[in-house]
Amino acid sequence: MGNRFKLNKNLAQMFKGGVIMDVVNAEEAKIAEEAGAIAVMALERVPSDIRRDGGVARMSDPKMIKEIIEAVSIPVMAKVRIGHIVEAQVIQSLGVDFIDESEVLTPADEMYHIEKRQFDIPFVCGAKNLGEALRRIAEGASMMRTKGEAGTGNVVEAVRHMRTINSEMRKLQSAPKEELMTYAKEMMAPFDLVEYVAKHGKLPVVNFAAGGIATPADAALMMQLGCDGVFVGSGIFKSNNPAKRAKAIVKAVTFHNDPKIIAEVSEGLGEAMRGIEISKVETEFAKRGW
Amino acid sequence: MLKVGVLALQGSVSEHIDMLSGINNVLPVKVKTIEQINEVDALILPGGESTTMGKLLVAFNLLDSLKKRIIDGMPVWGTCAGMILLSNKLLPKTHTHLAVMDICVRRNAYGSQAASFETTAIIPSISSDPIPLTFIRAPYIESVGKQVEILCRVDNNIVAARENNMLATSFHPEVTNNDSVHRYFVGMIENII
Numbered sequence A: 001m002g003n004r005f006k007l008n009k010n011l012a013q014m015f016k017g018g019v020i021m022d023v024v025n026a027e028e029a030k031i032a033e034e035a036g037a038i039a040v041m042a043l044e045r046v047p048s049d050i051r052r053d054g055g056v057a058r059m060s061d062p063k064m065i066k067e068i069i070e071a072v073s074i075p076v077m078a079k080v081r082i083g084h085i086v087e088a089q090v091i092q093s094l095g096v097d098f099i100d101e102s103e104v105l106t107p108a109d110e111m112y113h114i115e116k117r118q119f120d121i122p123f124v125c126g127a128k129n130l131g132e133a134l135r136r137i138a139e140g141a142s143m144m145r146t147k148g149e150a151g152t153g154n155v156v157e158a159v160r161h162m163r164t165i166n167s168e169m170r171k172l173q174s175a176p177k178e179e180l181m182t183y184a185k186e187m188m189a190p191f192d193l194v195e196y197v198a199k200h201g202k203l204p205v206v207n208f209a210a211g212g213i214a215t216p217a218d219a220a221l222m223m224q225l226g227c228d229g230v231f232v233g234s235g236i237f238k239s240n241n242p243a244k245r246a247k248a249i250v251k252a253v254t255f256h257n258d259p260k261i262i263a264e265v266s267e268g269l270g271e272a273m274r275g276i277e278i279s280k281v282e283t284e285f286a287k288r289g290w
Numbered sequence B: 001m002l003k004v005g006v007l008a009l010q011g012s013v014s015e016h017i018d019m020l021s022g023i024n025n026v027l028p029v030k031v032k033t034i035e036q037i038n039e040v041d042a043l044i045l046p047g048g049e050s051t052t053m054g055k056l057l058v059a060f061n062l063l064d065s066l067k068k069r070i071i072d073g074m075p076v077w078g079t080c081a082g083m084i085l086l087s088n089k090l091l092p093k094t095h096t097h098l099a100v101m102d103i104c105v106r107r108n109a110y111g112s113q114a115a116s117f118e119t120t121a122i123i124p125s126i127s128s129d130p131i132p133l134t135f136i137r138a139p140y141i142e143s144v145g146k147q148v149e150i151l152c153r154v155d156n157n158i159v160a161a162r163e164n165n166m167l168a169t170s171f172h173p174e175v176t177n178n179d180s181v182h183r184y185f186v187g188m189i190e191n192i193i
Helices: A002-014 A025-034 A047-053 A061-071 A085-093 A130-138 A156-174 A176-185 A191-202 A218-226 A241-254 A259-266 B014-023 B034-039 B051-058 B063-071 B081-086 B180-192
Strands: A019-023 A040-041 A076-081 A098-102 A123-128 A143-146 A206-208 A231-234 B001-005 B028-031 B042-045 B077-080 B087-089 B101-104 B116-123 B129-135 B142-146 B147-152 B157-163 B166-169
Touching: A002 B116, A019 A241, A025 A040, A025 A061, A025 A241, A040 A061, A040 A231, A047 B042, A061 A076, A061 A123, A061 B063, A076 A085, A085 B028, A098 B157, A123 A130, A130 A143, A130 A156, A130 A191, A156 A176, A156 A191, A156 A218, A191 B014, A218 A231, A218 A259, A231 A241, A241 A259, A241 B051, A259 B028, B001 B014, B001 B034, B001 B180, B014 B028, B014 B180, B028 B034, B034 B063, B042 B081, B042 B180, B051 B063, B051 B081, B077 B081, B081 B087, B081 B101, B101 B157, B101 B166, B116 B147, B142 B147, B166 B180
Parallel strands: A019 A040, A019 A231, A040 A076, A076 A098, A098 A123, A123 A143, A143 A206, B001 B028, B001 B042, B042 B077, B077 B166, B087 B101
Antiparallel strands: B101 B142, B116 B129, B142 B157, B147 B157, B157 B166
16 A cells, blocks of 8 residues: 555655646547647546536446546546545456545545555545645545535635635644644544644645636636646636637746736637636535535 | 756656756756756756656647757756657557657656556666665657667666757656765756757
8 A cells, every 4th residue: 555655645746737628529529639738537427517417426337437447547536525435446357557635526425535545546536624734635635636616617615625725834834743643633534644744844745626617817816825736627618719718727826926927828719618607506515526 | 057948837846856956067947938948058858757847848839949949959858748748659649749769769658647656676887786766657668779778677678868968768766865876967968058
């Protein structure tokens, strides 16, 4: 397990500064690769369609996942429902590179997340705050992401989650040692990981932004807030020029500190996905999982 | 002071910077513009996704200037994706990027993440002690040109090679706590410039 966990964290390190794009078929996967995605996330419907259509959202058809693996040379990720051990076993058996235990799909277990250390391949999980991130890492997540609010095209929740994690990390960093156990208790996080964050001022794994990122400026904003990279879901293939928008977001992530480049790539992108206000959202995906 | 750049388009950039920071007489810098590329004494092409880095090199017009500097003798080291960028022949057949090094590289040669692995080996030209080698969805070199010196094989596959001012490794010394390869590269720079 020690060795696998390290190798799996290492793969996430190779993703840094990159964009991971949601795709629902091989054709979209090729567009994403061509645009410069560092990986693609295979799923049955993008989050905004899951919101619109409702029903239970599950792991994708293995056939579609295999077609995507065939179609691209970049890493392929796939989503499983929170706590759905068997979906994760199935995805691993297909030769996928990374599993997302995702709140975007309908949870299979309301009490327990997957014990991720049982698997050879890495998991990424979402978090709203530091305690949640450290619980997932203790279960074996090799990579974290903000939950944000997927399928809304509204970046406000991703910003809230990243700012929360940052401010909680700063608090631990400046706390005297005797206070750390109390913080661990309050945030329901394992003590050794609380100590790690207090010492290093960062998570022990790579942390990406996800949930509501729709424009190059959104992506650059999350990078300036300290994320290591960005997931874009509905934002690309629900816009009216996916290939162009995907390329623009990739460039904006690399040059997130250069407003001139962000301005340049944002020109004439066509309409972004429409987006919704969080107060109008019926099901808040971010509230799934703990 | 040697100014050693790390190409900072994407990937394991901060890991290389951290390793270089521990070496005397080295100033590590992240580079992502032509001006920055022209200011460094040597350059590391980090691990990451070669397709992503390749596209960004083209999109921001960095490819030709970088290629010219390498051909003019700037020391360069590619790790994993960086090795793919250097290679002049790729398998499965696909278009090359900088195409400056006479090596034929099989991309993603070991398969998906489940096949990623760690091992140790002694690389005589680099260190007399065994060093940890971390392979992440790694490529390896299938064949090399006449000018290329093979530095290391693992299971009969070539995983490290050097051609004059160019060094390529399939593995990622930057994610280990052993800086032997970084020190070897700095030695290379000192001898060349």
